[in-house]
Amino acid sequence: MKIIVLWLLVGFLCLGGPVHAELGQQYELVLLPPRSGDANSCAMGINNKSEIVGWSGVSLIGGPAMPVYWGPNADPAKNFVPIDIGNLGGNIGSAQGINDGSYVVGRSRNSFDQYRAFLWDPVSGQKTDLGDLGGISKTSLAFAINIHGMAVGKSIASTVGYTYNACLFELNKAPVNLSTPNTDDSSALGINDSGIVVGQCNLQGVIWENGVMKVLTVLASHGIANQVNNSGEVTGYVRVLSSDPFRGFIWDKFKGSRYIDLWGATGTFCQAINNKTQVVGYAEPMGAFIWEESKGAVDLNSRLTASTDWQLYYATGINDKGEIVGFAMQGNAIRAFLLRPKKGAWLPAVLLDLLTE
Secondary structure, three states: HHHHHHHHHHHHOOOOOOOOOOOEEEEEEEEEEEOOOEEEEEEHHHHHOOOOEEEOOOOOOOOOEEEEEEOOOOOOOOOOOOOOOOOOOEEEEEEEEEEOOOOEEEEEOOOOOOOEEEEEEOOOEEEEEEEOOOOOOOOOEEEEOOOOOOOOEEHHHHHHOOOEEEEEEOOOOOEEEEEOOOOOOOEEEEEEOOEEEEEEEEEEEEEEEEEEEOOOOOOOOEEEEEEOOOOOOOOEEEOOOOOOEEEEEEOOOEEEEEEEEOOOOEEEEEEEOOOOOOOOEEEOEEEEHHHHHEEEEEHHOOOOOOOOOOEEEEEEEEEOOOOOOEEEEOOEEEEHHHEEEHHHOOOOHHHHHHHHH
């Protein structure tokens, strides 16, 4: 068998046509466990220290869930063991973002069944309610935080309606409404270390810079900007007509917008971008993907060092080391994952398995 596989390998690496493959990055898969007693976990963000945040819960949708933190540790018994961040009195919450200072933001229900934006200090373990915009519903959510402790999300400012407004949170300061007027439906989803904010307003992908909002997805029926890196490059997804599939995009001031597509996919949703212009997200129906300018988009399920029964479904974050987080699916179960880049040529997992038999 190994002789046959080796001949296939030679053809795979040396010949043209369908068996030819570019040497490329491969990844080690690490499944991140839920809390004891929970069945599911999901990773939402990662920083450059390989610290990861997300949630752990009993059911996929609507059930009790807790914000959690996974971190590297020299002690194997503690390495990437979930730490329960806790909620603000309720039983549903999620950690959404983490900066390189290890501060975490997210959303948590309180004892009044209201979602509240929170900040978690990993040193003291203290969790702080970041407040709201003072509207009819005392609701707020935080999605991302930069190195200076500036967090972004959404809250309700109106006293007569339930429209969300993009807002900026800082510890010990009143939240700032980024949306004018209050009737605009907007969310702030990403912020870089210079304070540039991206998100959506009235179903359009937008960027806020120096207090001024600019629409990035002009002439689209629906667009969203999810994240911005420290070079000001923005990623998200858009569709021109309501009947069109969503397509991922990357935007910057110099090149404008370019589509990000994966061959064979019926839609692409770009979720995160790092400072090396690597983009990750979800491609329908394949699952998690990564995109680079020089290489295009690649299905991450095809780049694992070993085969697995889990489908890498959605990539939600990527740090500057190229480590990727998200969630995988197996039947009705969902599991947070970490992908670690491995040096060397890429081979399909099926060939690797056969060579080690």
